[in-house]
Amino acid sequence: MLPSLQSTTPEQLQSQLSQWDQPSYRSQQILDWVYRKHVASVDEMLNCPASLRNQLRSAYRLGLPSCEQVQGSADTTRKYLWRLEDGAMVESVLIPANPALYGEASDRHTLCVSTQVGCAYGCRFCASGLEGWKRNLEVHEIVGQLLAVESHCAQELNTGQDRKVNNLVIMGMGEPLANYDHLMRALQIINAPWGCQIGARKITISTSGLVPQIEQLARQPIQYRLAISLHGATDEVRSQIMPINRKYPLATLMQACERYVQEKGKMITFEYILIEGVNDGLDQVAPLANWAQRLHAKVNLIPYNQVDGLQWKRPELAVQEAFLKGLLNTGIKATLRREKGHDIDAACGQLRLKVQREAPQPGTAV
Numbered sequence: 001m002l003p004s005l006q007s008t009t010p011e012q013l014q015s016q017l018s019q020w021d022q023p024s025y026r027s028q029q030i031l032d033w034v035y036r037k038h039v040a041s042v043d044e045m046l047n048c049p050a051s052l053r054n055q056l057r058s059a060y061r062l063g064l065p066s067c068e069q070v071q072g073s074a075d076t077t078r079k080y081l082w083r084l085e086d087g088a089m090v091e092s093v094l095i096p097a098n099p100a101l102y103g104e105a106s107d108r109h110t111l112c113v114s115t116q117v118g119c120a121y122g123c124r125f126c127a128s129g130l131e132g133w134k135r136n137l138e139v140h141e142i143v144g145q146l147l148a149v150e151s152h153c154a155q156e157l158n159t160g161q162d163r164k165v166n167n168l169v170i171m172g173m174g175e176p177l178a179n180y181d182h183l184m185r186a187l188q189i190i191n192a193p194w195g196c197q198i199g200a201r202k203i204t205i206s207t208s209g210l211v212p213q214i215e216q217l218a219r220q221p222i223q224y225r226l227a228i229s230l231h232g233a234t235d236e237v238r239s240q241i242m243p244i245n246r247k248y249p250l251a252t253l254m255q256a257c258e259r260y261v262q263e264k265g266k267m268i269t270f271e272y273i274l275i276e277g278v279n280d281g282l283d284q285v286a287p288l289a290n291w292a293q294r295l296h297a298k299v300n301l302i303p304y305n306q307v308d309g310l311q312w313k314r315p316e317l318a319v320q321e322a323f324l325k326g327l328l329n330t331g332i333k334a335t336l337r338r339e340k341g342h343d344i345d346a347a348c349g350q351l352r353l354k355v356q357r358e359a360p361q362p363g364t365a366v
């Protein structure tokens, strides 16, 4: 299969252009079409001569994931369900700033992208892992989610080349650090001045706690932000809902996080979903605060988003607030997410699961 233009570096492109005896300024033009104008086909590269377009078509693939479904509207959380070349589906969620409700800067638009089709880690509360792991996303499929969302927004708002996304969270379907090499290459493109131009400090990678890859990430030079999906402050509670905790228990995970913080001099975030009767007891507050203090981490409490077919529930608001208050009383930094997108299946993997389950199975009478 041909390499994708969306995973080709300027150096590789330059070298190909010089083999074709094309002037080197063409490289910038091509990158502009791909990353500024989000074209899905070489045919749209109007300032490139037909001979070059033919050469590009013979050497590279170019396309954007096709949009299977969009939920939400321009000023609320919007969820995209993409169909990839092999028919697999993944999700991205665009969370526009909401200055009125959340006091955020109005130019901040966060996109959450997926890194795998399904997930092998089987956290008990999560829709992404319910039907197992199918495959890793390719570099261009990770970058393509961002390009396709920007293209969609530009068309919808009729703003031509305006950029939309300036904050990226790798918190969609899949375990990002289990697709480490593709993720790193995709993020380089997303971060590059010739690529999507999103600053490394505006990119957050969320992991369920893959210790060797956290250590690898600590050693690589770009300063991405790291979020750890904790969801339990003791091994007893965490192992109940996250099988990965049996392989990398909290003490081991925290050692890796400590090395990350030392190496990078960066603050990390602990994501902590509040699930009724599982991890929302006040007995979790002290151990959670201890880990956060030790690592100078911030805690982001997230009310659980109910998943069809799973028994877990979101605790009452009073329980959520008591948990937050308990944490704040210890002096650590903590926030409770007043969640956006609850009504549109915005937690990772939910929309795909629903669409797949509603779709007629092969051999089923419709």
Ligand code: SAH
Binding pocket: 125, 126, 127, 170, 171, 172, 173, 174, 175, 176, 206, 207, 208, 228, 229, 271, 273, 302, 303, 304, 305, 306, 307, 347, 348
């Ligand atoms: N695999 C990575 C990133 C994808 S999951 C990880 O686990 O960190 C992104 C975040 O969504 C994680 O913190 C995950 O625990 C959380 N999540 C999964 N299902 C959820 C649900 N139903 N409600 C709220 N958050 C959920």
Ligand code: SF4
Binding pocket: 119, 120, 121, 122, 123, 126, 127, 128, 129, 172, 173, 174, 175, 208, 229, 348
């Ligand atoms: Fe996978 Fe993350 Fe979901 Fe766990 S929470 S099953 S690691 S996507």
